[in-house]
Amino acid sequence: MRIRAMLTAAAVGSVVLTGITVAPSVAAEEPGEVTGVVTGVLTPEEEEKVHAEVDPTVKVDMYYEGKKIDPASDWNGAEVCAEVSEDGTMQCFDDSAAANKHLAVNAPTAEARAGAKKALNSRKYQDCPSGWVCLWQDSNFTGRRLQWPTYDTAKTRHLDQYSPSFRDKASSAYVNRPQRGVEMYDFRTGMPDPHMFLGAGYSRYSNFKNIDYVYGGSWNDRVDAIKF
Numbered sequence: 001m002r003i004r005a006m007l008t009a010a011a012v013g014s015v016v017l018t019g020i021t022v023a024p025s026v027a028a029e030e031p032g033e034v035t036g037v038v039t040g041v042l043t044p045e046e047e048e049k050v051h052a053e054v055d056p057t058v059k060v061d062m063y064y065e066g067k068k069i070d071p072a073s074d075w076n077g078a079e080v081c082a083e084v085s086e087d088g089t090m091q092c093f094d095d096s097a098a099a100n101k102h103l104a105v106n107a108p109t110a111e112a113r114a115g116a117k118k119a120l121n122s123r124k125y126q127d128c129p130s131g132w133v134c135l136w137q138d139s140n141f142t143g144r145r146l147q148w149p150t151y152d153t154a155k156t157r158h159l160d161q162y163s164p165s166f167r168d169k170a171s172s173a174y175v176n177r178p179q180r181g182v183e184m185y186d187f188r189t190g191m192p193d194p195h196m197f198l199g200a201g202y203s204r205y206s207n208f209k210n211i212d213y214v215y216g217g218s219w220n221d222r223v224d225a226i227k228f
């Protein structure tokens with residue numbers, strides 16, 4: 001892995017200024033659709049400027065697994081390539097997870113590093129579609145997942161109903177809808193059943209270990225039923 005140059009603050013500034021002007025896709029967490037598209041032709045001055053800025057004969061160096069990719073080949077099996085230096089150098093990866101892991105540390109700007117880090121840490125919850133409630137077996141929205149749609153009225157399901165049973169397994173959750181929270185239960189014999197409420201409004205719970213359980217400990221691996 002080679003990163004060519006550490007950029008100075010001034011250079012970073014110039015990257016921002018000369019970057020793509022469709023800003024929402026850079027900064028927004030969940031960018032909305034672009035509603036307007038403008039098409040047309042360049043003025044002669046604009047044309048001269050853009051031609052001066054790009055030279056298709058100057059090839060960009062692309063690296064994958066520590067080696068330069070043969071320009072005559074495809075990407076040697078890589079799936080994602082990202083610019084990692086202001087000189088245009090590209091680093092290629094097997095998948096998004098590998099890319100974000102590398103870029104969280106090595107991307108050329110602080111903003112790009114932060115974005116990669118965020119994507120690396122929270123990407124998984126987006127696997128739960130809008131309008132659904134999801135429970136994962138592991139923390140940080142990983143492992144086996146169960147998901148339930150939003151009906152007109154709330155339903156209750158015992159997690160022992162699934163095969164293999166999901167009872168005492170849930171560790172993270174995402175309520176991916178604007179309204180109606182979720183209630184979860186732990187059935188206990190000989191003592192009142194604890195319950196907890198997950199808020200509506202696209203709320204995420206990355207680790208049930210962070211949620212206190214009324215009899216001590218946490219809610220991790222305790223949920224027996226869900227009302228959604």
Ligand SMILES: [Ca+2]
Pocket residue numbers: 167168186187221222223224
């Ligand atoms: Ca339980």
